[in-house]
Amino acid sequence: MRTLISIGLFLLTTFFTTNVNAQTAVERGEQVFDTWCTACHDDTRRTPGTAALAAKYQGALPALLEERTDLTPAIIELWVRNGISIMPFFRKTEINDAQLADLGAYLTRNNGN
Amino acid sequence: MATLPPGVDSSSFESALTEFRQAIGSEWVFSSDEDVALYRDAYSPTWNEETELVASAAVAPETTEQVQDIVRIANRYGIPLYPISTGKNLGYGGSAPSYSGSMVVDLKRMNRVIEVDDRRNFAVVEPGVSYFDLYRYIQEHDLKVWIDCPDPGWGSPIGNALDHGVGYTFGSYRDHFASNAGMEIVLPDGEVLRTGMGALPGGEWGEYKYGFGPSVDGLFAQANFGIVTKMAFRLMPEPDAHYTGTAIVHRRQDLIALVDHVNYLDDSGLIGMPLWGNRISGFGPMDPELAALVENGGSDAELDAYAARSGRGFWSVQLQFYGPEPTVQANWEYAKQRISSIEGATFEDGPLYTFPMSDEDKANHHHRVAIGVPNMEIFSIGARSERNPSPQDGHLWFSAIIPRSGEAIFKAQEVIGKIWKEEGLPYNAFATPATWTHRCYIMITGLPISRTDKSINERSMRAYNRAIEECGANGMGEYRAPPQFADAIMDAYSYNDNIYRRYAEKLKDATDPNGIIAPGRGGIWPKNIRDREGRA
Ligand SMILES: Cc1cc2nc3c(=O)[nH]c(=O)nc-3n(C[C@H](O)[C@H](O)[C@H](O)COP(=O)(O)OP(=O)(O)OC[C@H]3O[C@@H](n4cnc5c(N)ncnc54)[C@H](O)[C@@H]3O)c2cc1C
Numbered sequence: 001m002r003t004l005i006s007i008g009l010f011l012l013t014t015f016f017t018t019n020v021n022a023q024t025a026v027e028r029g030e031q032v033f034d035t036w037c038t039a040c041h042d043d044t045r046r047t048p049g050t051a052a053l054a055a056k057y058q059g060a061l062p063a064l065l066e067e068r069t070d071l072t073p074a075i076i077e078l079w080v081r082n083g084i085s086i087m088p089f090f091r092k093t094e095i096n097d098a099q100l101a102d103l104g105a106y107l108t109r110n111n112g113n
Numbered sequence: 114m115a116t117l118p119p120g121v122d123s124s125s126f127e128s129a130l131t132e133f134r135q136a137i138g139s140e141w142v143f144s145s146d147e148d149v150a151l152y153r154d155a156y157s158p159t160w161n162e163e164t165e166l167v168a169s170a171a172v173a174p175e176t177t178e179q180v181q182d183i184v185r186i187a188n189r190y191g192i193p194l195y196p197i198s199t200g201k202n203l204g205y206g207g208s209a210p211s212y213s214g215s216m217v218v219d220l221k222r223m224n225r226v227i228e229v230d231d232r233r234n235f236a237v238v239e240p241g242v243s244y245f246d247l248y249r250y251i252q253e254h255d256l257k258v259w260i261d262c263p264d265p266g267w268g269s270p271i272g273n274a275l276d277h278g279v280g281y282t283f284g285s286y287r288d289h290f291a292s293n294a295g296m297e298i299v300l301p302d303g304e305v306l307r308t309g310m311g312a313l314p315g316g317e318w319g320e321y322k323y324g325f326g327p328s329v330d331g332l333f334a335q336a337n338f339g340i341v342t343k344m345a346f347r348l349m350p351e352p353d354a355h356y357t358g359t360a361i362v363h364r365r366q367d368l369i370a371l372v373d374h375v376n377y378l379d380d381s382g383l384i385g386m387p388l389w390g391n392r393i394s395g396f397g398p399m400d401p402e403l404a405a406l407v408e409n410g411g412s413d414a415e416l417d418a419y420a421a422r423s424g425r426g427f428w429s430v431q432l433q434f435y436g437p438e439p440t441v442q443a444n445w446e447y448a449k450q451r452i453s454s455i456e457g458a459t460f461e462d463g464p465l466y467t468f469p470m471s472d473e474d475k476a477n478h479h480h481r482v483a484i485g486v487p488n489m490e491i492f493s494i495g496a497r498s499e500r501n502p503s504p505q506d507g508h509l510w511f512s513a514i515i516p517r518s519g520e521a522i523f524k525a526q527e528v529i530g531k532i533w534k535e536e537g538l539p540y541n542a543f544a545t546p547a548t549w550t551h552r553c554y555i556m557i558t559g560l561p562i563s564r565t566d567k568s569i570n571e572r573s574m575r576a577y578n579r580a581i582e583e584c585g586a587n588g589m590g591e592y593r594a595p596p597q598f599a600d601a602i603m604d605a606y607s608y609n610d611n612i613y614r615r616y617a618e619k620l621k622d623a624t625d626p627n628g629i630i631a632p633g634r635g636g637i638w639p640k641n642i643r644d645r646e647g648r649a
Contacts, residue, residue, distance in 0.1 A: 039245070039266060039489035046490055052497035052504070081151065085504045086495040088155030088203060092148060093173045093221040 029106025032099045033066070036090065041065045049087065069111045073104025115149040118169050118192045118214035120645065126169065129190040133172050136182040141222070143171040152200075152217045154207030156507030156562050158570045158597060166209045166596060168195070171217040177297065177305060177342040183218060184340065185303040187629050191641075194218050195631050196340040198240035198272030201265060204510040204559065204595070205276060211596035211633040212642070218340060227343065228319075231256040235294055235319030237345045240271040244487040258348040259485035261286040263549075266487025271344045275334045277593055279549030281482040283385040283435050286349050288550045290334050294319045297343035298333055301625035306339065318345040335593065336617065337631035337639075338624060349435075351468050355484055356434040356441035359461040360452045361392060361426035364417045368428050369519030370455050375430055376517055377451070380552065383444050385433035386483065389545035392426035393419065397500060399541070407542045426459065428545070433483055438467065495559065505569070508559035511577055513589040515546060517554050521589075522546055525556040528587050529580055533558070536576040555592060581605055596633060603636025618643070 033041075040049035043064055054063035062068055077100055083089040095103065117126055133142045143149060152168045159165040169192070174180050187194050195215040200208030210217060224241035229251055236258075238247060244262040247270060251258060261280040263273055272278075274289035285291045295309035295318035310316035312324045322330065332338040362371050378384045393416065394403055400423075406415055420427040432448055434441035445462070452458050466478060475481065481488050497504045513529070515521040526544055533540035538560065546554035560573035578601055581591065585605035594602055603614050617637045621628075628639025638648050 040492060046493075048489065048492035048496040051493055055497045055499050055502065083155050083506075085497060086492055086507055088201075088207070088507075089151055091151040091171075091200065091208065091219065091221070092143065093219050 025102045025105035026109045029102035032103045071107050076104045115146050116167050116214050132186045137174050137179045141173040152208050154209035156203050158574050160564050167213050168210050168217045169214045171219050173219040173222050175222045180299045181303045188627050192216050193632050198269035201268045206595045226250045229256050231258045234348045234350050243267050248487050257351045262487045264491035281386050285551045292347045294322045294347050295345040298339035298341050300339045301630050336635040352435040354438040354441050355466045358445040359431045361429045361459045362455050363426050363457045365413045367455050372519045374452050387548050388431040390429045391543035392429050394543050505561040506564045507562040512555050512557045513584045514592050515554050515556050515589050528583050532579045599636040
């Protein structure tokens with residue numbers, strides 16, 4: 001029984017580690033986005049970020065951040081570390097520099113498409 | 114941006130940083146200007162001013178032992194510490210310290226949900242756990258308990274409770290500190306204290322909060338007597354149903370009787386949070402005819418006639434009912450029967466929700482926090498919208514406690530409305546109180562903040578300070594405030610020559626002789642700073 005469990009655990013850990021390693025920056029960035037951004041920037045107008053961007057751009061740009069193709073990692077970094085309007089900045093215990101880079105990769109994944 | 118702790122020179126600060134790095138790992142000591150700037154208050158009323166409250170550095174421990182190490186090192190160097198849990202106290206100080214030069218102890222990494230029990234209905238968490246995290250944990254483990262969350266879901270049950278934070282569901286659950294059922298605290302000398310049944314080795318957390326002897330827990334909220342590293346909260350079991358019914362009255366003076374009825378229902382345990390509203394003006398810009406009436410000091414008869422013409426009613430209260438379906442329906446019938454004694458009162462039935470509920474239905478619930486589902490929708494009130502094309506950069510909350518009576522609501526509208534008007538700030542003459550804390554009404558308003566226009570901040574601060582004074586003179590005191598106003602508020606709680614503060618400072622001096630923990634928090638200052646800065 002004990003052996004079985006450890007084999008199971010071993011498989012699970014290997015699977016999990018490989019899986020994590022195999023994740024791309026875009027995939028990791030999506031997780032960061034889901035943790036920290038979707039609550040204000042999801043695809044309903046009920047969320048304040050999406051509603052604000054709809055009012056800001058009046059349809060000239062998508063209200064949904066995830067559909068934008070004009071953002072750059074540098075712009076993402078600027079707003080995430082400086083905040084904008086009522087959106088405050090994020091500390092490094094919340095989003096560290098590597099996660100911020102992943103977030104940049106995620107939100108620029110469609111640029112040029 | 115970072116600034117040294119007052120009284121500490123840069124070389125000893127450097128040695129202290131070295132010790133902090135050894136204690137918790139250099140990755141978790143933030144001392145560059147760029148990193149420390151992330152601990153500024155994003156809604157600071159003194160943004161970029163000399164007087165902005167800024168940290169010297171930040172440390173992010175992962176365990177209670179590391180918190181103890183930090184406190185001991187800080188004592189040796191005389192470095193004040195300012196603990197935050199998730200640091201989202203926006204409108205009340207954000208993640209900035211209450212005394213510039215303090216080192217922020219950022220507990221975000223202590224993010225373990227230690228236990229959730231849905232047989233005895235409680236949770237034990239660490240400070241870095243957010244409402245979103247706790248909610249997700251409960252869903253993933255299919256536990257039949259609700260949390261009571263404030264409007265913003267990204268805060269921490271501990272951080273929120275430690276500022277006497279508030280929520281939306283039933284009875285005392287929405288008074289988050291009142292739901293405390295045991296705490297673990299690192300004291301200013303580095304020792305660990307447990308309260309409630311946690312003081313008994315092998316005792317169980319989560320139910321009885323007093324243990325034996327004096328109940329000292331209150332010292333650790335909105336004050337500076339220790340760093341809380343764990344806390345247990347009583348939770349509400351998932352009910353079968355949530356029912357919302359709305360009562361509407363049609364004349365200004367009807368508010369008095371309606372409040373009395375609602376008090377009866379609330380204090381008898383028949384309803385959850387009463388959500389007050391005014392029908393006469395609603396949210397948003399006021400109809401010009403009504404605005405003119407208000408401006409000219411329209412009489413009750415004139416206002417009542419306007420309300421009658423509009424056909425919307427004057428005041429409304431949305432009542433929440435939780436429990437078995439037949440019970441919630443019966444309680445609403447009873448509420449209607451009671452309130453019908455007010456001439457002309459009308460009612461809107463429903464909606465009714467039943468549980469368990471699918472995620473999709475939860476997402477569509479008309480007011481998710483009323484069923485303990487954390488979200489961030491509230492930020493819409495200040496964010497850009499069609500109605501608000503040039504939003505501010507944040508706001509300060511002014512939150513005065515008033516007695517639960519219609520007369521007190523009228524008084525608060527008058528006192529606060531007069532100041533706001535004189536300062537050129539918008540104020541709805543028909544503002545109604547928030548009832549987030551059981552048995553307590555809060556008249557709350559947001560004052561705008563700008564990162565670029567100093568005069569907006571100055572005006573907001575002036576209005577705030579005037580309101581503290583004039584509300585105080587009328588028996589209304591604030592329950593919570595950004596640190597810039599803590600002293601003025603403590604000054605207002607002045608019974609018997611400010612014995613309240615004098616007593617708290619006696620305790621402070623005895624338990625924290627080096628003044629290490631959060632100087633100034635709750636308007637309480639340690640002796641070293643009182644002496645150095647000539648404070649009373
Ligand atoms: C739009 C908007 C709506 C809001 N609505 C609500 C609401 O409905 N209800 C409500 O209560 N608040 C509300 N707030 C205020 C605030 O956002 C929340 O109360 C939030 O939960 C507080 O932040 P936090 O949980 O991250 O606590 P933190 O910021 O981590 O902590 C708050 C304070 O408590 C003390 N503290 C924190 N942790 C510790 C510790 N471990 N030991 C000792 N002291 C500690 C510190 O002084 C700290 O500054 C609102 C704010 C905004 C901007």
